[in-house]
Every structure is written in C-alpha cells, then in structure tokens.
Amino acid sequence: MPELPDVETFRRYLDAHALHKRIAGVHVAADRVLRDLSPGQLERHLEGREISSTRRHGKHLLAVLDDGTCLTLHFGMTGHLQVFADGEADPRHDRVRLDFEDGSHLAFVDQRMFGEVGWAGNADAFVAAEDLGPDAMSLDQVAFCKLLAGRRGRIKTALTDQTLLAGLGNIYSDEILFQAGIHPKTPVESLKAEDLATLYRTMHAVLRTCIDEGAGYGDLAGRLPAGYLLPHRKEGASCPRCGGTIRSLKMSGRTAYYCPTCQPEA
DNA sequence: AGTACCACCTGACGGC
DNA sequence: TGCCGTCAGGTGGTAC
Numbered sequence: 001m002p003e004l005p006d007v008e009t010f011r012r013y014l015d016a017h018a019l020h021k022r023i024a025g026v027h028v029a030a031d032r033v034l035r036d037l038s039p040g041q042l043e044r045h046l047e048g049r050e051i052s053s054t055r056r057h058g059k060h061l062l063a064v065l066d067d068g069t070c071l072t073l074h075f076g077m078t079g080h081l082q083v084f085a086d087g088e089a090d091p092r093h094d095r096v097r098l099d100f101e102d103g104s105h106l107a108f109v110d111q112r113m114f115g116e117v118g119w120a121g122n123a124d125a126f127v128a129a130e131d132l133g134p135d136a137m138s139l140d141q142v143a144f145c146k147l148l149a150g151r152r153g154r155i156k157t158a159l160t161d162q163t164l165l166a167g168l169g170n171i172y173s174d175e176i177l178f179q180a181g182i183h184p185k186t187p188v189e190s191l192k193a194e195d196l197a198t199l200y201r202t203m204h205a206v207l208r209t210c211i212d213e214g215a216g217y218g219d220l221a222g223r224l225p226a227g228y229l230l231p232h233r234k235e236g237a238s239c240p241r242c243g244g245t246i247r248s249l250k251m252s253g254r255t256a257y258y259c260p261t262c263q264p265e266a
Numbered sequence: 267a268g269t270a271c272c273a274c275c276t277g278a279c280g281g282c
Numbered sequence: 283t284g285c286c287g288t289c290a291g292g293t294g295g296t297a298c
C-alpha cells in the first residue's frame with residue numbers, strides 16, 4: 001500500500017490527530033522496526049516532546065519535533081498509522097505506540113514489519129543521507145525530463161528507483177504507465193520528449209487524484225474514476241479503456257500489470 | 267549502469 | 283477442515 005499518495009494521507013492524518021500533543025510515553029512492541037536505535041533511545045528522544053509539523057519525501061514521513069529533531073517513519077509494505085483513545089484496544093500489529101498526555105495514542109501499525117521507525121537530528125540531513133531522488137509530487141516537468149535523459153534501462157524500473165525519483169512503487173508505476181499508454185519494458189532512451197511530457201503530466205494527475213481520494217485508508221479502488229487500471233489490476237481482467245485483456249509480466253521479481261493493446265511494446 | 271534473485275516477515279487464498 | 287505452496291503494494295545486499 002504505502003507509496004507516495006498513501007504516505008501523504010498518513011501525513012495529513014497525523015496532522016489532524018497527533019500534532020501539538022505532549023508525548024508522555026513510548027511503547028515499542030517490536031524492536032525489529034526500530035532503525036539503528038534501541039527502544040530506550042527512542043523513548044529518550046521523544047518523551048516530553050511534541051510533534052510540531054510534518055514533512056513527506058517520497059515514501060518517508062518525518063514528524064518534526066519541537067526541538068527540531070524528527071521521528072522518521074517508513075511504512076514498508078503493510079504499514080499505516082492509527083490514533084485511538086484510552087480504553088480502546090491497541091490495534092492488531094501495533095509495533096510502536098506514542099502515548100500522549102491527553103490520553104490519546106498514535107500507533108505505527110505494520111503487519112509484516114518491513115517498515116522502519118527511526119529518529120534523526122535534522123530532517124534535511126535525513127533526506128540527504130537516504131540518497132533519495134526528488135519527490136515525485138514536487139518536481140516540475142523540466143526536472144523530470146532531465147532526470148530520465150541519458151538513463152538506460154526500462155521505464156518501469158526507472159520510475160520505481162527511489163534514488164532517481166522518490167515516491168512511486170509497483171502499483172502507481174503500473175497505473176501511470178497504463179494511463180500514459182507506455183509499455184513497462186519500454187527502454188527509457190526510446191521515449192521522445194513528447195512521451196516524457198505525457199508521462200510527467202500523467203504521473204502528476206494520478207498522484208493528485210489518489211491523494212485527493214485519500215489513498216491508504218479504505219478501498220481506494222472503489223473510489224477511483226472510471227478508466228483507472230487499479231480496480232482491474234489482475235491477470236485476465238478486462239481493460240477499463242479498451243475492453244481487452246489485462247496481462248502481467250515479471251520484472252526482477254515484481255509483477256507488472258498492463259494492457260497489451262493500450263500499451264503496445266515498442 | 268542495469269538487472270536478477272534472495273532475504274526479511276506475516277497472512278490470505280487456492281488447490282488438493 | 284487442514285495442510286501446503288504461492289503470492290502480496292518495499293528495500294537492501296549480492297552476484298552477474
């Protein structure tokens with residue numbers, strides 16, 4: 001789930017429910033999701049502080065604390081945030097929980113524990129150290145084209161390479177390529193300026209739409225406009241644009257879904 | 267530089 | 283009903 005739009009939803013959720021609340025305690029149920037620090041260290045960094053603002057870069061969410069340091073959150077494949085009140089049961093798979101002074105709680109929930117919770121002294125330094133490309137929602141068309149210029153290899157691989165461009169994963173890259181009419185295996189170098197422009201505009205529109213629909217909670221597929229691949233992203237399903245058959249292929253272990261008619265191979 | 271494969275985890279689903 | 287293999291939206295390391 002958690003690609004750029006989903007993480008943006010989590011960011012807004014955190015803003016709406018956990019900002020400016022004094023952190024009274026920290027409970028780590030699974031050490032494994034802590035990144036390079038112990039539960040005690042995390043506790044010392046967070047206790048007595050409050051979250052002043054949030055930032056997102058690609059799939060990373062940064063909760064900036066009132067001392068300028070930040071809590072870093074990455075959601076892996078199954079992570080999300082959940083706020084709940086005193087007396088309510090902890091959500092299943094709650095791995096790290098912040099207990100606020102007002103009696104509410106913020107849980108980092110992550111079934112498969114591929115996500116990571118960490119702490120960084122400085123948000124900018126954290127982003128730089130992660131070796132992430134520009135955020136897919138923030139860069140402009142010129143920057144996007146520059147990024148891909150001279151790049152070898154396949155377009156889907158490029159779009160999902162976080163060091164090149166941060167935020168897109170398997171699902172959204174499929175959706176964007178589908179709507180742009182580009183086959184996932186298309187060599188980047190074979191794309192014309194016009195194709196790159198279409199790709200950029202499509203990327204922006206897809207991300208915008210999915211953010212607006214609150215990707216990350218509930219059934220996004222059921223809320224998307226007609227013509228989106230996501231609700232039909234299954235081998236043998238019918239293409240929402242041409243009625244043809246959706247196919248899949250493997251690219252380095254990941255499954256890519258596409259419509260052979262709408263996305264002809266070059 | 268780019269790609270393939272494995273590993274890290276848990277759970278859901280389909281086949282038998 | 284139960285067991286088993288397979289697969290799932292992320293990423294890092296390693297080997298070609």
